[in-house]
């Protein structure tokens with residue numbers, strides 16, 4: 001059914017901002033260190049623009065809507081070290097649009113002074129975004145909407161990119177990753193037993209789940225909760241997956257959605273020992289740069305599942321490196337690497 005999924009996805013336009021397909025590479029040394037299964041990494045950190053990450057794949061489709069609407073300004077938001085808003089800022093620069101970002105303070109207690117100014121915060125300024133400091137209230141999209149209304153009142157034509165670029169369209173976009181993995185794993189001679197990745201604002205997992213249900217029916221999608229809110233993540237994955245399936249005119253069964261709890265550490269944005277161990281292993285064995293908020297926790301979850309014996313030794317498991325590289329520098333010395 002791969003060709004069918006490709007045909008459905010081809011009904012939607014993409015801007016070509018992201019470098020695609022991203023590589024699928026073996027992690028031989030990490031696999032050997034853990035004693036199997038065979039591990040692979042899908043390099044969504046290599047999507048290119050503005051230091052890359054998984055949000056560009058969503059933006060590639062979502063921003064067609066912004067251009068069609070004649071928008072002159074992108075409006076989005078996130079925490080100080082949000083990879084999502086940094087990728088929105090990068091896309092705006094490339095497209096020649098203004099970018100206004102609601103920067104949430106208070107969701108993450110800054111681990112050190114570098115948190116406020118380096119990493120993604122530095123890149124937002126480099127890409128020319130206008131930053132608006134707002135308090136975190138728990139509502140991910142309210143301040144973004146308020147900012148867009150203020151800009152519209154001032155005569156701008158804003159386009160709102162939701163928190164995490166998560167929406168039914170963003171989720172649909174992420175199903176393209178499954179198409180790439182299906183072709184790449186076939187060429188490499190394996191069928192993935194599972195695709196494992198960290199899940200937050202949920203459209204990444206939603207797209208993977210909808211795509212895999214159609215094109216890789218023997219592959220389980222396993223999301224690792226990194227928000228310390230597994231029920232909310234699960235509910236959002238189901239919601240966006242239902243929306244993405246509707247856009248693609250595919251059936252959707254929520255029974256296949258799996259969000260694994262217990263690997264987020266004490267809170268969102270706080271690195272803990274298992275995360276730092278996973279980052280260290282990925283760095284020393286595979287020269288992969290994971291971050292303490294997302295991809296490090298995702299790999300920590302995968303390692304814990306492997307150690308618990310979830311898969312046989314001869315299984316092939318794909319880990320998605322969703323990006324987050326710049327945030328490493330915002331945590332810097334606090335990680336004790």
Ligand SMILES: *Cc1c(COP(=O)(O)O)cnc(C)c1O
Nearest residue numbers: 083200201202204294322323324
């Ligand atoms: C946003 C993000 C995720 C999670 O993707 P969602 O679609 O929000 O679930 C994972 N890793 C990194 C590095 C991210 O920036």
